[in-house]
Amino acid sequence: MDLRLLERCRQGHLEAFGDLVSRYQSRIHTLAYRMLHSREEAEDVTQETFLNVYRALGTFQGERFSPWIYKIASNLCLDFLRRRRHSTVSLNAPIGPEGDIPREIADETQLPEDVALAGALGLDVQRAIDALPPKYRTVIVLRHIEDLTYEEIAEIMVLPLGTVKTRLFRAREILRVSLARSD
Amino acid sequence: MECLEVYAWLQAYLDSGVTAEQERAVEAHIRACPYCRRKLVAMARVVNALERTSDISPRADFTRRLYEALEEEAGHPLAPRPREPRR
Numbered sequence A: 001m002d003l004r005l006l007e008r009c010r011q012g013h014l015e016a017f018g019d020l021v022s023r024y025q026s027r028i029h030t031l032a033y034r035m036l037h038s039r040e041e042a043e044d045v046t047q048e049t050f051l052n053v054y055r056a057l058g059t060f061q062g063e064r065f066s067p068w069i070y071k072i073a074s075n076l077c078l079d080f081l082r083r084r085r086h087s088t089v090s091l092n093a094p095i096g097p098e099g100d101i102p103r104e105i106a107d108e109t110q111l112p113e114d115v116a117l118a119g120a121l122g123l124d125v126q127r128a129i130d131a132l133p134p135k136y137r138t139v140i141v142l143r144h145i146e147d148l149t150y151e152e153i154a155e156i157m158v159l160p161l162g163t164v165k166t167r168l169f170r171a172r173e174i175l176r177v178s179l180a181r182s183d
Numbered sequence B: 001m002e003c004l005e006v007y008a009w010l011q012a013y014l015d016s017g018v019t020a021e022q023e024r025a026v027e028a029h030i031r032a033c034p035y036c037r038r039k040l041v042a043m044a045r046v047v048n049a050l051e052r053t054s055d056i057s058p059r060a061d062f063t064r065r066l067y068e069a070l071e072e073e074a075g076h077p078l079a080p081r082p083r084e085p086r087r
Ligand SMILES: [Zn+2]
Pocket: B002, B003, B029, B033, B035, B036, B037
């Protein structure tokens, strides 16, 4: 289905690209929001993902569209997280001894978007995700928010299956401990 | 069976990623071991909390802004434009 759309995009049927956007924009935006906990950045990542897909339409050789777009999007999220880590002036710069605590956590005031989204995923859970190191965050979001299999995650992250499992198991262990503490 | 031995199966159990034989071993272990039972329940609670969530749509004019960026990239209009996501 996606591949047929992709083929039509290549032939210049641009409404087909619109279909790809309709099918994937919420999923990609959700991935980015959960990884970055920022509406602004999630929209930037989503837009940049589709621009990258559009630019690479002619050269895409893969067999399946979904892992490809997830790979682009999750790498962009990791770039954003890396940039935050290295920037000391940004308002969004992470803090904490490991530099992996998003500033929003330390901020006592709740962002309006947090209030609106609290029903969708408890703020305590989102904050526990925020505190995960990026490599664990990616695998937990792909597995349990995007509902992908070990195999799909291995393809997206270009990792051996065993590493995906190890990271996922470790990530769940960290979440279990940090959520038990916040009870 | 030791807790450490069963640990990876316990984790895979959450993803329905164990064989029938492993499943029986996990279930026998958690019946006998309150420590692993508590751990499994707590981990399942985390997984449920994550999986209960629904997609978060971008804001209302996102698709329009995306298409403006795509048109700038393409150097020509890309009509017709896709639907804004349902909210
Ligand atoms: Zn045990």
